[in-house]
Amino acid sequence: MDVYNAFLHGDLDKDIYMQLPPGYHIKSKQIEGENLVCKLNKSLYGLKQASRQWFSKFSNSLAVVGFHQSKSDYSLFTKVSPNGFIAFLVYVDDIIVRSDCQEEVDSLKSYLYSKFRIKDLGPLKYFLGLEVARSSLGINLCQRKYTLEILEDSCLLGTKTVSTPIELNHKLSHATEEILQDPTTYRRLIGRLIYLPITRLNITYAISVLSQFMDKPSQSHMHSAYRILKYLKGSIGQGIFLSSKSALHLRAYSDSDWAACLETRRSVTGFYRQITDREREEQDVVIVGGGIAGLATAVALKRVGVGALVLEKSEGLRPTGMSLGLTPNAWLALHALSVGTKLTATSTPVTKTKITNLDTGAIQEAYFPANSFKGQHGLRVVHRKALLEALAEEVPIDSIRFSSKLKSIENQTQEGSSFAIIHMEDGASIKAKALIGCDGVHSVVASWLGLSAPVNSGRRAVRGLAVFPDGHGLNYEFQQFVTIGKRAGFAPLNDKEIYWFLVCKFSSKGEDHIAHDPEMIKREVTDNLAKDFPPMYLRVVKHSDISTLTGAPLMFRFPWDLVGNKYLIFGNLTKGNVTVAGDAMHPMTPDLGQGGCAALEDAVVLGRHIGNSIIRNKRLVAGDPLAGALVRYTKERRWRAATLITGSYLSGWVQQDGSGWWMKFFRDVIFYRLLFTRIFNFIQYDCGELPCVSSNYSLELENRSKTE
Incomplete structure (x- = not known):
């Protein structure tokens, strides 16, 4: 609610006079020419005591009808009656009313209308920079507009994003660099950022550190402040979601270092308390594993308008292996994900491989296909970390949840539709329309599906x-x-x-x-x-x-585990709304260098089938439609994966095992001269493109993900 001309309602408890306003003419001739003033009967805008007098009258009016003013926050008034509880929050002339009894709200409105001129603005949407969005799932609080204003004032609307608000193991202190000549910009920026942790708890620590240098900020402090803005740029609409289905479960987390503060040599302690119920968290798709397969699958699903939550057990992205070779099939998949251009700019194609037999001195040279295969040439070696970061940049920051360890999986049927229930080691559970296991060689999801261990x-x-x-x-x-x-x-x-x-x-x-x-x-x-x-x-x-x-x-994994048969003796790649991708499906030896490449193919193929299901059903439908998409995905991938596993194993076996004349003949004559090029033709494979899902559906899912 909003009060019209709030300060004009204030009563004055002292005699206050004012000069006649310009343009006011006296009609009486008896007092013309005298030094006249006006005595105020009511408060006016411009008086120093105007706000105090208005608030005094307003709070006294609330006290008359049984409201009690909070001692810790004087702008908060509460009332408990037999009908229910009502809270009243006022900031100057803006008012928020919240109650579990509509009758109490209506009664209060009628009373206020009789005392003041008030306008009812309807359900709360915006209050002091705080944006409120409602849905059947709950209430979402964010400060998007306020964040954009800070970015615009700092000329950082077009800046690149970073993944953390402050550098890991930072060494910020007072006596490191030359002090800023004009600290006003720094102080103003930190002063504005202090208001953001209302909904952005993840920047609380960074702001608390930088606020210690308000007296003498340096250039490094200013760069760190700008880093917070770059972090906010990547998640402008992020905030707090208050679920309407949550039971009251209290969770508390705390952590501290040991004498890490460079200024005081004291320990820094942080704590977080949460009243929620993550047991009832619901997601469209949950991906277990944040490696190449998991992140690529998340990107593919995003391209077809499906939000996915990635659960990664490690504390950050895992660049294990440092580098990997990507062949044309992988680059076609990356371009389908709209990620390839980022990586091709920093890599050079390798078109020739030279194999030297150290026992005989024989050298075999093989060339990657010289002719362009759909615009892709040869082999490119890239940093694994660069690939993971390029994929992670394409999905919302809050869609990757680190330090999340899977405990068990179960299927649950609700209203004829099948859902996957994922139980985590921290006691939380997540309900998902689909579960994709991308959790590596020793996959929990693959084991649950009945696949034999690698x-x-x-x-x-x-x-x-x-x-x-x-x-x-x-x-x-x-x-x-x-x-x-x-x-x-x-x-x-x-x-x-x-x-x-x-x-x-x-x-x-x-x-x-x-x-x-x-x-x-x-x-x-x-x-x-x-x-x-x-x-x-x-x-x-x-x-x-x-x-x-x-x-x-x-x-x-034995290739026949993937192919299976009608009796499903060897397990299955999908069960209901659960399937696997990447090394969780087809762990293979690295002799053809196709492990990571095949994982990227999996992501595109899976995204294509789920996207086509959305197009057919106009939305993402749990149950048979989604399960059918997963079945079509596994049918397309099983023979491709089995062939790559066989080819990789055969390549390694021929090149390393056996020293007899027949093995040498098979290796040097048959394999290198006849089979090697044909085996490498496996890389000339196109996994296809992602379908174009209706923009209206994508926008609907995007809005829903922001709300959730």
């Missing part, structure tokens, strides 16, 4: 990234070296970085032959496993960034 191939891989600050000077070729029981190689990412790997056989008794300590891994490779390899390869390994070295056994 088996050990009997080989182990070591991977790393070599860094040459002054440049490596090598050609953009994929070099491989093969000997009995070992295969190694490297490929340049750019002028200064080279991705390398080594695959070797190991017995079940020697599984720990390659240590897990990075320094020991490097020594084991240079001093033992690759000591007879060419100096060029050893030079690459010796330049490795220690933090990038990893070692792990190579696992794969």
Whole structure:
């Protein structure tokens, strides 16, 4: 509600006089020419005590009808009656009324109408920069307009976004740099940001840190303040959702460091309390796993208008492996996701692979298809982290939930439709129309579907990234070296970085032959496993960034587990509204480099079938329509995945196993000269495009996701 001319209602308890307003003419001749003044009977705008007198009269009027003024917030008035509870919040002339009894609200309105001139503005939508949106699911609070105003005033509406409001392990203090000559801009910006944590709790810590430097801010403090704005730019409409279906469950979280404050050497403690019930959280699609498959699937679903929640068990994006090679099929998938252009600009195609047999000295050269396959050429090696970040930038920041560990899954039928219930280790549960398992080789979702566990191939891989600050000077070729029981190689990412790997056989008794300590891994490779390899390869390994070295056994799933049969002896890739993608579906050895590429294909194919289901049914329908889309997805992918698993395993087996004459003949003559090029033709595969879903439906889903 709004009060017309609120300050004019105030009663004066002292005699106050004012000069005659300009243009006022005296008609009486007796007092003409005298120094006349007016005595005020009511308050006027411009009086110093106008606001106090208005609030005094208003609060006294509320007290008459039984309202009590809060001692902690004088603008809050409450009343408890046999009919119910009513709260009354006033800021100058703007009023919010909330009650569980409509009769009490109507009675209060009638009383206020008799005392003041008031306008009823209807349901609350906007109050002091706070935007309120309602739906059947609950109430959403955000400060989008206020955030945009801050960005506009700071000339950062077009800035790039960042994923965190403050740098990790920051070292901000007073005596680091030269102090700003004019601290007014900094103080004004922090002063405006202090109001945002009402709905943006995730920036509370960053603002609390920067507010400590209001007296003498430096350039680094200003950059950190601008970082908060860049973070807000990526999630302008984010806020707090108050569910209408939540029961009252109290949860509290706290954390602290140890004497980390550089100024006081004191510990910083934070806590968060929440009254909610996440057991009843509902989502359209839940994706378990935030790797390449999970993020790519989220992007594909977003492109067809479906919001997805990604549950990732780690604390952030997992760049394990550092680099990977992407072949034409992967680039076609990335372009279908509208992500490819970001990565092609920073990568160079590798069109040639050279394989050297260290036992015979024979060199086999193979070329990736020279002719353009739908605009894509050869192989490109990219940073895994760059790929993950490019995918993550395409989905809303709050759609990826880290440190979320899956405990169990169950199916539930409601009104004839099947839903997946995902139980988390923290006790929360999520109800979803569809569940996509992208949780890697040891997938919980795949196990729930009945797929057999992946088996050990009997080989182990070591991977790393070599860094040459002054440049490596090598050609953009994929070099491989093969000997009995070992295969190694490297490929340049750019002028200064080279991705390398080594695959070797190991017995079940020697599984720990390659240590897990990075320094020991490097020594084991240079001093033992690759000591007879060419100096060029050893030079690459010796330049490795220690933090990038990893070692792990190579696992794969038997291809017949994916193909199955009518008796479903070997499990199934889908059950109702649950399916898998990426390594959760088809873990394979890296001999063809198709693990990540196939995961990107999965995402596009899954998005295509779900998008087509939406087009047919005009919306995302749980139950049989969605389950049918998942069945069509698995039918399309199962033979493709089984072929890649077989080809990868066969390629690794031929190149490393056996030293007899027949194996040498098969490897050097039949495999390299006849089969190798045909196997690599697997990369010439187009997973298709995503369908164009009605813009009206996409807008509806977008609005609903913002509300939720």
